[in-house]
Amino acid sequence: MAEMSLHKPFPAADVPRWDHETDVAVVGFGAAGACAAIEARSAGAEVLLFERNSGSGGASALSGGEIYIGGSGGTDAQRSAGFEDATEDFARYLKMAGGPCADEAKCDLYARESLAHYEWLKAQGVPYRGNFLPGKHIEPVDDSTLIWSGSEAAAPFRDHAKPAPRGHVIQHMGWGGGRPLVDILEARARDAGVRVMTDARVVALIEDGGHIIGLIARIDNASRFIRAHQGVVLATGGFAMNPDMLRRYAPLTSKIHDPIGEKDDGTGILLGMGAGGDAIHMDQFFTTCPWTMPESHAYGVFVNEQGQRFINEDCYHGRVSRTMLDQPGSKVFLLLDMAHFVQPLEIARIAIAATGETWEEVEAELEMPTGTLAATMAFYNRHAHEGRDPLFDKQAPILTPLDQGPFVALELNFDSSYFSFFTLGGLRTDVDGRVLDRAGASVPGLYAAGRCTSGLPAWGHGYSSGLSLADCTFFGRQAGRTVAAVTITAAELA
Numbered sequence: 001m002a003e004m005s006l007h008k009p010f011p012a013a014d015v016p017r018w019d020h021e022t023d024v025a026v027v028g029f030g031a032a033g034a035c036a037a038i039e040a041r042s043a044g045a046e047v048l049l050f051e052r053n054s055g056s057g058g059a060s061a062l063s064g065g066e067i068y069i070g071g072s073g074g075t076d077a078q079r080s081a082g083f084e085d086a087t088e089d090f091a092r093y094l095k096m097a098g099g100p101c102a103d104e105a106k107c108d109l110y111a112r113e114s115l116a117h118y119e120w121l122k123a124q125g126v127p128y129r130g131n132f133l134p135g136k137h138i139e140p141v142d143d144s145t146l147i148w149s150g151s152e153a154a155a156p157f158r159d160h161a162k163p164a165p166r167g168h169v170i171q172h173m174g175w176g177g178g179r180p181l182v183d184i185l186e187a188r189a190r191d192a193g194v195r196v197m198t199d200a201r202v203v204a205l206i207e208d209g210g211h212i213i214g215l216i217a218r219i220d221n222a223s224r225f226i227r228a229h230q231g232v233v234l235a236t237g238g239f240a241m242n243p244d245m246l247r248r249y250a251p252l253t254s255k256i257h258d259p260i261g262e263k264d265d266g267t268g269i270l271l272g273m274g275a276g277g278d279a280i281h282m283d284q285f286f287t288t289c290p291w292t293m294p295e296s297h298a299y300g301v302f303v304n305e306q307g308q309r310f311i312n313e314d315c316y317h318g319r320v321s322r323t324m325l326d327q328p329g330s331k332v333f334l335l336l337d338m339a340h341f342v343q344p345l346e347i348a349r350i351a352i353a354a355t356g357e358t359w360e361e362v363e364a365e366l367e368m369p370t371g372t373l374a375a376t377m378a379f380y381n382r383h384a385h386e387g388r389d390p391l392f393d394k395q396a397p398i399l400t401p402l403d404q405g406p407f408v409a410l411e412l413n414f415d416s417s418y419f420s421f422f423t424l425g426g427l428r429t430d431v432d433g434r435v436l437d438r439a440g441a442s443v444p445g446l447y448a449a450g451r452c453t454s455g456l457p458a459w460g461h462g463y464s465s466g467l468s469l470a471d472c473t474f475f476g477r478q479a480g481r482t483v484a485a486v487t488i489t490a491a492e493l494a
Helices: 031-042 078-081 087-101 102-122 180-189 243-250 251-255 267-274 297-298 318-326 358-365 373-385 466-485
Strands: 020-027 046-051 066-069 167-169 196-198 200-208 211-219 222-234 286-289 301-305 330-339 353-356 406-411 420-423 434-437 440-446
Touching: 020 031, 020 167, 020 466, 031 180, 031 222, 031 466, 066 434, 066 466, 087 102, 102 243, 102 466, 180 466, 200 222, 200 267, 222 267, 222 466, 243 251, 251 286, 267 440, 286 318, 301 373, 353 358, 358 373, 358 406, 373 406, 440 466
Parallel strands: 020 046, 020 222, 046 196, 211 440, 222 440
Antiparallel strands: 066 167, 200 211, 211 222, 286 420, 301 330, 330 406, 353 406, 434 440
């Protein structure tokens, strides 16, 4: 018998028996897998879903339950708060957020269909209170719906796309709305008749003449051979929990130490690559240190170890955090005056590095060369009093002088502070969820969605909260609909 491997599909000729048969096999029971299963089942396909854990979840259940939605004039929550969101602005922002990694076809499609997707989510039972929460938040602590969740109002994005808040959070008191979101999608999938196998680890795909026709799963310590007549959908998450893949593809993550995920070990990506799929943008990752909690810290100024600013601090906290890692050295400093300083959250592991009655004293305590940090702050404060930031175009109200001493420098150390991260690179797919090879042709029978693909959130410097769940849920649905539409021949059923 041939070897069972993530890196090479198992030949159908060596399958000893079919333990299970289905139209569609879905691998992974997070938001992407659940949505793929729901849509495939709604289209009339028989669906068998495999989850290596004992229940649904994945990284989706660890999230805040926030989905990035807009366009077509705006959602009910956007319009009631006075925001109009044109599809063109939404698409333009998505492409800027994707940077050099943006998939323009996916951005355009999602911008056009986002409101319909919002209505679909509500039809599945996902509740939204519908109100707008102003200010700068990582996620609401109450059950509010709409927040600013990206760099929409910050340069350079604001100069090319009309700003609008687009983070739509499930109605849920406190943090952690991802768990109830996945629970709702799980219930909807099960009610629709999706068969779920938990504690089932997929170890290989099965191919016949270049077509993926099934998979092998380890269940109860035995190999089970599953025939999927219409195709297999991979929805297994990224590779933040795989040290070897991180070293190979995203080595800059070695500077930080708090991956987000459950078993995000790249299994789906490796399965897809082994079947001929192209893996793209594998160096990209999202990271953030929760320096905007308390919110007053968002008014601070960041400098690197040379005492120089490097970004407009009013943009999305993940964009700021990702740019921190590009700085020379092993740390950056958040500068605050007494009007804005509050003790940092303990989880952030941010230390007070220096204090002083003047910025010169802070500079000296940090052992920076004379005239570096002090000059940076003199320049910043002079222009902030005029309502300008000529270097980075930071905007009011976040743009404010820091001149009410005493002053403090907080240290964000890449090695010891809390920089959570997850990967963004993955399998290349088309807008319908088909896995593509290096020539751009689809791998027959293979589909994918979520963080095992490179989707809407493709660039770490442009990430916005809610993009991952938007990508998982929408393109999970796309993959489910596409595979369910595959015609099964009589020979394949024989």
